[in-house]
Amino acid sequence: xxxxxxxxxxxxxxxxxxxxxxxxxxxxxxxxxxxxxxxxxxxxxxxxxxxxxxxxxxxxxxxxxxxxxxxxxxxxxxxxxxxxxxxxxxxxxxxxxxxxxxxxxxxxxxxxxxx
Amino acid sequence: xxxxxxxxxxxxxxxxxxxxxxxxxxxxxxxxxxxxxxxxxxxxxxxxxxxxxxxxxxxxxxxxxxxxxxxxxxxxxxxxxxxxxxxxxxxxxxxxxxxxxxxxxxxxxxx
Numbered sequence: 001x002x003x004x005x006x007x008x009x010x011x012x013x014x015x016x017x018x019x020x021x022x023x024x025x026x027x028x029x030x031x032x033x034x035x036x037x038x039x040x041x042x043x044x045x046x047x048x049x050x051x052x053x054x055x056x057x058x059x060x061x062x063x064x065x066x067x068x069x070x071x072x073x074x075x076x077x078x079x080x081x082x083x084x085x086x087x088x089x090x091x092x093x094x095x096x097x098x099x100x101x102x103x104x105x106x107x108x109x110x111x112x113x114x115x
Numbered sequence: 116x117x118x119x120x121x122x123x124x125x126x127x128x129x130x131x132x133x134x135x136x137x138x139x140x141x142x143x144x145x146x147x148x149x150x151x152x153x154x155x156x157x158x159x160x161x162x163x164x165x166x167x168x169x170x171x172x173x174x175x176x177x178x179x180x181x182x183x184x185x186x187x188x189x190x191x192x193x194x195x196x197x198x199x200x201x202x203x204x205x206x207x208x209x210x211x212x213x214x215x216x217x218x219x220x221x222x223x224x225x226x
Contacts, residue, residue, distance in 0.1 A: 004158070040218065041218050041219075042119075042204055042206075042216030042217050042218045042219055043159070043204075043216050044216070045214065091158050091159075093158070103149075103161050103164070104161075104214075106158025106159050106160070107158050108156065108157050108158050109156075109157070109158055111156075
């Protein structure tokens with residue numbers, strides 16, 4: 001079974017530039033999550049999709065971050081414009097459905113460095 | 116506020132030795148607790164999951180325990196190997212399916 005795919009793996013940009021990350025979840029997984037993991041910290045949920053609908057985006061900085069999952073499969077996360085404090089690893093995860101004991105499977109992440 | 120605290124923050128042990136990582140949480144109402152292993156440059160991978168009624172769960176050389184009364188969990192690694200070097204993250208889910216992540220314990224196994 002193929003895992004969660006993310007690209008790019010690494011990205012370096014200057015502050016005020018824009019960047020986009022892509023995620024393709026495990027086939028058949030209805031729920032997709034984007035996390036931000038700052039060095040030395042645990043992941044922080046940015047947004048959760050159920051199919052193509054947003055379930056939770058309470059911690060997404062909506063003035064600069066946006067995400068979509070138009071067809072309910074793959075997803076993109078965009079930052080515009082980027083700030084220095086956005087430097088982090090952005091993890092995408094998926095689960096079969098949003099059930100209490102459903103395991104989330106994580107992708108390898110995209111490491112973003114903002115200079 | 117839901118919180119998950121892990122200790123120690125980092126740990127260095129010799130190959131072949133055992134170690135125990137701790138997780139204390141204040142998440143309520145509690146649903147389940149997972150331990151994840153995160154290798155450098157990779158996403159977290161689930162090791163164990165325990166619900167309220169379970170107090171121990173094993174996965175090979177990894178054994179997790181849960182005390183729901185004191186809201187504490189531990190992850191015990193037996194006969195450590197170099198490949199165990201990673202961050203170990205404790206994640207607690209509440210009954211609304213909200214996950215709270217700990218900051219992790221960084222384990223280094225050396226020769």
